[in-house]
Amino acid sequence: MYMPRFQRKECFKRVLQDRKKSITFVPEIRIPIQLINKKTSNQNNKKIINIKTLNKKMMSTTNNPTQLFLQEGYAFRRNVLSGKIEYCELHNEVTNNVAANNDGAGNVALVFRPFTQEDLNSVIMAAQEAMPTKARLHQELKTIIYSRSTPEYDPVREWLQGLPAWDGKNHVGALLDRLPGLRSEQRYWMSVWLRSMVAHWLQADQLHGNEVVPTFIGDQGCGKSTFCRLLLPEPLREYFLDHVNLGNKNDKEMALTNNLLVNIDELDQVRRSKQAELKQLLSKSRVNGRPIYGRVQADRSRYASFVATTNNHHPLHDPTGSRRFLCIELPSGQRINNEMPIDYEQLYAQILAEYNAGERYWFTEEETRALQRANAPFQSTIDLERIVQNCFRLPADDEPCKPVPMTSIVEIVARQYPFVEPTHSTKVQLGLALSACGFRMERDNRLHYYYAIPRDAA
Known part of the structure; x- marks a missing residue:
């Protein structure tokens, strides 16, 4: 009608x-x-x-x-x-x-x-x-x-703003006490990383991402993945991601913008062809692109920090990218203490108080070099082969070649890769890599010599 x-x-x-x-x-x-x-x-x-x-x-x-x-x-x-x-x-x-x-x-x-x-x-x-x-x-x-x-x-900002005042106790130390075998420098690096995680939640630095990745190395079932998940309080745990598809552009971008903490589970399983993509992902500070199902390009902030877990005691495949990892090796047979409750409000109140007091949440160049040196034992032997090939070449059939002692080989390698330290373990691993690359070795009075020509030789 x-x-x-x-x-x-x-x-x-x-x-x-x-x-x-x-x-x-x-x-x-x-x-x-x-x-x-x-x-x-x-x-x-x-x-x-x-x-x-x-x-x-x-x-x-x-x-x-x-x-x-x-x-x-x-x-x-x-x-x-x-x-x-x-x-x-x-x-x-x-x-x-x-x-x-x-x-x-x-x-x-x-x-x-x-x-x-x-x-x-x-x-x-x-x-x-x-x-x-x-x-x-x-x-x-x-x-x-x-x-x-x-x-x-903004769920994380509002949760942080609702925290009580810090009571002055060392709740960060109590959290790190759960990790067996943690060294003093690793405790310090972890405290810097925790501040960096919170600072990036608050968008304090939009020019750099939180590049350093605490990497927990230990036996299967020792509580590595559970500890990573427990780093987030219950109200924010829905923003924890336990996998990321490095082969999918949208998955990678959503990992950065839609999550607070991302776990790269089984780090050693990341294929060599994806190493460059992982390095780029860790260094990104913002995402500029068309979101999935979106019609136009959008500029989005990164919130995510990263952790990683692995059972492999030599998970690092790229010697030039080792500065991005904070390797923490858990003693064999020991478990992380994930049973005791965490006082999340006071834990994050302490981290927030340290950040507000101006304590540094980034790593200095010296600390980055120290991280690289500490990560040397966790490099895979295959990567040492790449290092050897970058520093030396095989002599031609009729080319004169003076055998190089192992001490000199370590010095030459260390000039190009400063994180390589002249330890006995390094010499053994370099010797294996030299042999795998076809360099002939001979012994003289318990000293090892290799027929190798340095690539930087005049």
Whole structure:
């Protein structure tokens, strides 16, 4: 039946008024969309809203009935880590549970969850019931929800901002005490890395990524992967990724932008052809490209830091990239203590206090060289063969060649690769690599000589 425009307008007003009368809202919890991003609890996906304070601000400035409908019934936010819209149904999550969630001070916990296609359909159905005569309601709802009026929500920043003051105790030391056999310099490097992880969560350095990767080397089942996962508190653990596909561009980029901590499980299994891609991934500070299903190129921040685990005691395949790894070898037969609870609030309160006090969260050049030297025993023998081939060549059949003692070979290698130290272990491994590359060896008074011509020789 045809209805004149002025009659449709009056009818719609009456429907909206009847709708407002029929809904049993608690007045204090009519929360406008733009006011949701306030005080945060430390519980996962929860917001603490003071309903008495917000009651004074509940009247919206908009006259758009669709916006009014959304503001009265729902709260939306855009998660900057996942890139997804999250929402809460106010009349379900608050009104029906106000007694259970109210802490007595007028604060109500709102539980947010990802906004799916099914949720959008439910919102559309509810809106159609409230405004049956409104045209293009479906598109208008999507336009409002997926617009810039939906506030951004940074879960890690808000969790950190909700931490108590540091109590002055060494909670970082207590965390590292769980790792058996940890040396003093490794404890220091780990404390720098933890500060770097938090600093990059806060986007303190957008020119450099957190390149250093703590790499836990030990027996299968000693608790390496569990320890890595436990580095994140429960409210942030959904942003832990235990695998990354180095062969897929979108997977690599999402690992950087959508996660806080990424574990490269079984580091030694990363193929040699993917080593360059891994180095590039670790050094990236931002991602600039078209997101999956996106239509335009976007510039996105990196949040992720990396850890790695392996059972192989020689997992490093690229001597030039060893500065990026902080190898921690766990004594054979010993396990990481993952049983005792971690006081996450005080642990991260300490890290945050150190960062705010200006303590360094990056490695100096000297510390980087020390990392390389410490990583020398973890280089694979195959890579030592590459080092040997870069430093020496085989003599031609009729070319005169003076045999080079092992001590001189180590000195020549160390000039090009400063992390190589003249230890007995290094000499043994270099000897194996020289033999594998075809260099002839002879002994004289227990000294080893090799027929090799240095490539940098005049």
